[in-house]
Amino acid sequence: MIGTEIKITANGPDTNSHRYGIDLIAFTNPATGGAAGRFTAGLRIRNGGTSGKWINGILIGGGAEAITTGINIQNSSGAGGAGIVDSGKKDYGIRITGTYAGAGLDFSSAAAGVVSAVRLQRAQKIDFEATGTLSMTMPTATNNVVLQNGSTEIFGFNISNSTFRIATNPVVGARKTGWSIDTGTAKRTANATCAGTASAEYVQAEMTAVMNALRDATQTIKALKDDLHATAGHGLIGA
Secondary structure (H helix, E strand, O other): OOOOOOOOOOOOOOOOOOOOOOOOOOOOOOOOOOOOOOOOOOOOOOOOOOOOOOOOOOOOOOOOOOOOOOOOOOOOOOOOOOOOOOOOOOOOOOOOOOOOOOOOOOOOOOOOOOOOOOOOOOOOEEEOOOOOOEEEEOOOOOOEEEEEEOOEEEEEEEOOOOEEEEOOEEEEOOOEEOOOOOOOOOOOOOOOOOOOOOOOOOOHHHHHHHHHHHHHHHHHHHHHHHHHEOOOOOOOEEO
8 A cells, every 4th residue: 555656757867866756845935034944854754643653664675776875865055963863762773684795884985074983972882793792882980992791891992091901900001111122142942941050169061051041041031122122023112
């Protein structure tokens, strides 16, 4: 059953973008000379009590050819207003259930000056599966952005002091400076810990063992500093 059906026909592309099924235009009445006219809605869809209910307020689809753009919201006057405002109480503001070759939400073509692609209040979450167990959030009254399993923090980052956290424990902070790279050979292979004893008098073999252990230790220290230093390593320490 159809209340109103509109069927339009044309040949070829809409080169000048002048083909519309329904065109609703809001004007101020020039004869009255009053304030600029404002109108609540161009189209209102509502249920008529408990007996009648729309399954879909707006249904875009059907036919053999794919629709290029389901909804295109344009504002020729520049900044102001919102493309979509979701208000009232419901289970989902926007629910995406389709199959996509690209992305469910794509902001990559938005103007570079857009302040925020996505904006959340503190303590709101981004969930990674249907149950909401695995999520990312920024708890109230903290500066920690955390990944959590339920209410348990797994990994986090403090944006005030640039500290990484594992299970609420700070583990990596800002770079420690004042370090220089050692000269000589670096050693990254395993060492045997030194467990020798010293005789009362000089013994060449004991001194050689001490020198070898000292060499291995200093070469290993150099390798660690190389790998941690910002010059060619992870960057946890630097000049």
